Amino acid sequence: MIAIKKLRWITKFVKIATINLFIFNLNLYGDCLKCHSNLIKDSLSISPHLLLNCNDCHSEFEKVPHPLKIEKSSCSSCHPEVVMNFEKSVHFNKLKCFECHGKHKTISFKVYGGKILVQEKCSSCHKKEGEEYKGSIHFEGIKKGIKDAPTCIDCHYEHKILSPLSPESPVSPKKIPETCAKCHENTRITSLYGIPPRRFSTYKKSYHGIFLYKGELHTANCISCHEYHKILPSSNPESSIHPANLTITCGKCHKDKEWKLKDVKIHVEAKKEVSFGVYVVRVFYICFISFLGFMFLLHIILDLRRRRK
Amino acid sequence: MKGKRNILRFSLNWRIQHFLLMVSVFLLIISGIALRFSDSWFGKFLIFLEGGFEARGALHRLSAFLLIFTALYHLIYIIFTKEGRKEFKSFLFEKDDFSNYFKTILYNFGKIEEKPKIKRYGFKEKLQYWVFFLFVFLMIITGIVMWWHNYFLVLIPKWLFDLVYGIHGWGGTLILIFIVFWHIYEIHLTPSNFPINLSFWDGYVSEEWLKEEHFLEYEEMKKGEE
Numbered sequence: 001m002i003a004i005k006k007l008r009w010i011t012k013f014v015k016i017a018t019i020n021l022f023i024f025n026l027n028l029y030g031d032c033l034k035c036h037s038n039l040i041k042d043s044l045s046i047s048p049h050l051l052l053n054c055n056d057c058h059s060e061f062e063k064v065p066h067p068l069k070i071e072k073s074s075c076s077s078c079h080p081e082v083v084m085n086f087e088k089s090v091h092f093n094k095l096k097c098f099e100c101h102g103k104h105k106t107i108s109f110k111v112y113g114g115k116i117l118v119q120e121k122c123s124s125c126h127k128k129e130g131e132e133y134k135g136s137i138h139f140e141g142i143k144k145g146i147k148d149a150p151t152c153i154d155c156h157y158e159h160k161i162l163s164p165l166s167p168e169s170p171v172s173p174k175k176i177p178e179t180c181a182k183c184h185e186n187t188r189i190t191s192l193y194g195i196p197p198r199r200f201s202t203y204k205k206s207y208h209g210i211f212l213y214k215g216e217l218h219t220a221n222c223i224s225c226h227e228y229h230k231i232l233p234s235s236n237p238e239s240s241i242h243p244a245n246l247t248i249t250c251g252k253c254h255k256d257k258e259w260k261l262k263d264v265k266i267h268v269e270a271k272k273e274v275s276f277g278v279y280v281v282r283v284f285y286i287c288f289i290s291f292l293g294f295m296f297l298l299h300i301i302l303d304l305r306r307r308r309k
Numbered sequence: 310m311k312g313k314r315n316i317l318r319f320s321l322n323w324r325i326q327h328f329l330l331m332v333s334v335f336l337l338i339i340s341g342i343a344l345r346f347s348d349s350w351f352g353k354f355l356i357f358l359e360g361g362f363e364a365r366g367a368l369h370r371l372s373a374f375l376l377i378f379t380a381l382y383h384l385i386y387i388i389f390t391k392e393g394r395k396e397f398k399s400f401l402f403e404k405d406d407f408s409n410y411f412k413t414i415l416y417n418f419g420k421i422e423e424k425p426k427i428k429r430y431g432f433k434e435k436l437q438y439w440v441f442f443l444f445v446f447l448m449i450i451t452g453i454v455m456w457w458h459n460y461f462l463v464l465i466p467k468w469l470f471d472l473v474y475g476i477h478g479w480g481g482t483l484i485l486i487f488i489v490f491w492h493i494y495e496i497h498l499t500p501s502n503f504p505i506n507l508s509f510w511d512g513y514v515s516e517e518w519l520k521e522e523h524f525l526e527y528e529e530m531k532k533g534e535e
Contacts, residue, residue, distance in 0.1 A: 210344070210347060213347075214347070214356075214362035215362070216362075254459065258463055259462040259463055259467075260462065260463065260464075260465070260466045260467065261467065264466075264467035264468070265467070265468070265471075266467075270471075270475070275468065275471060277468060277469075277471070277472045277475075278471050278472055278474075278475045281472060281475040281476055281479065282475060282479065285479035285480075285482070285483060286479075288483065289479075289482060289483050289486050292483070292486060292487070292490075293486055293490055296486075296490035296491050296494070297490065299417075300490070300494050302414070302417035302418065303417060303499065304500070305417065306416065306417040306418075306419070307499075307500050307501075
């Protein structure tokens with residue numbers, strides 16, 4: 001793995017160096033180079049916007065030195081869909097594109113290490129959430145370089161970031177189970193990283209799940225028990241679903257109840273190894289019902305056959 | 310049913326109990342199965358018929374009350390009334406029931422010519438009665454645990470609660486199978502009753518029917534008349 005990552009960086013470096021050699025010959029930046037050569041060399045050379053002209057983004061001017069304000073907001077001319085999504089988000093009119101993406105050093109967040117960058121960007125404003133997220137198992141995965149581990153934008157959308165109260169938001173009560181299901185119901189991910197499988201379908205069959213999908217939005221969804229950002233496995237003593245903390249977690253809704261919640265299994269598949277009792281009940285009923293059904297049918301057929309004679 | 314229905318087979322008390330059981334079990338099944346298949350079009354349609362998800366739950370609980378009332382009524386009936394004790398005794402399994410069962414199979418295959426002679430309640434009725442007796446008891450107990458889960462989760466561990474949930478759901482399926490396959494055939498579709506045996510409503514059966522289906526009961530009745 002490490003060798004591949006190194007190789008990736010080397011090929012990237014070679015690519016950038018080759019392009020760098022041609023920049024000055026292509027004369028993309030015209031007279032701007034005379035003053036802003038550092039800017040272009042340091043920042044723009046690693047950006048995907050390397051081959052754009054200066055006045056693709058900046059307005060043209062006539063005399064030097066030029067006025068300070070020479071921007072024309074034109075991200076939408078190349079990224080119309082992104083801007084359209086962004087216009088629906090809560091950040092619209094509060095943030096500008098460059099506040100997250102940088103002015104000249106616009107690196108794609110999809111490159112290696114980008115997920116950490118995203119987290120850093122978001123937590124520069126959302127400090128509390130950022131701190132909570134940093135304590136989660138998801139961030140642990142990102143630090144290890146696991147590409148499937150989710151960062152902020154994997155749950156909240158990239159540009160169309162909405163309030164959790166908006167029904168369209170992927171973190172709204174009705175949609176959050178499906179958002180988590182993208183990974184926790186995905187057999188490839190659950191088997192590759194050894195995390196418990198089928199978290200969504202088992203939830204959907206539980207009391208809370210049935211209630212949620214019948215429109216009772218006040219019922220518990222994933223984050224009600226697993227925390228908003230500080231999501232941890234039950235084995236971690238800090239986790240909200242650690243056996244010692246369950247009384248507090250369930251008590252958020254079920255107040256004043258001293259439930260027997262030690263060693264409980266919540267929304268698990270009733271397999272032989274996990275919950276033997278429920279498995280036995282199911283097998284017994286299936287056998288018994290099939291047997292009865294078969295005997296009834298047999299009796300009915302024989303009875304009718306005899307009566308016809 | 311052939312012939313004039315002129316023999317009173319079921320008392321009013323018996324018929325009231327049957328009617329209460331019929332109504333409550335029917336409502337419980339349609340509201341229960343709506344929840345069990347709430348994902349499919351079938352469940353959604355049932356929920357729509359029952360007036361929404363909340364109303365479905367209310368209907369299930371309401372008819373559960375009716376069933377609990379019926380069960381208590383029946384217990385009082387079989388313990389404290391003379392008629393009830395007599396009826397209950399004739400529901401107890403005997404040796405004859407097993408031999409009659411095999412005889413019926415042989416008769417249906419044409420191996421023996423004579424139809425087995427059945428008492429007031431044969432193996433079919435007894436099986437039906439006891440399965441209902443057992444499962445209504447189970448469903449009431451598990452249903453009460455689930456109804457007041459906030460209190461019962463203090464008393465019982467979660468794994469037992471999961472077990473209760475499984476028993477209740479599958480128990481409903483079993484009773485449904487019983488009613489669909491067995492009761493509907495025996496009461497409606499079997500040629501001697503087709504299209505319906507109305508004795509559940511007014512208690513009367515015809516002499517020919519009684520002679521054919523419950524010969525020993527017929528004989529006893531004739532003896533009593535003499």
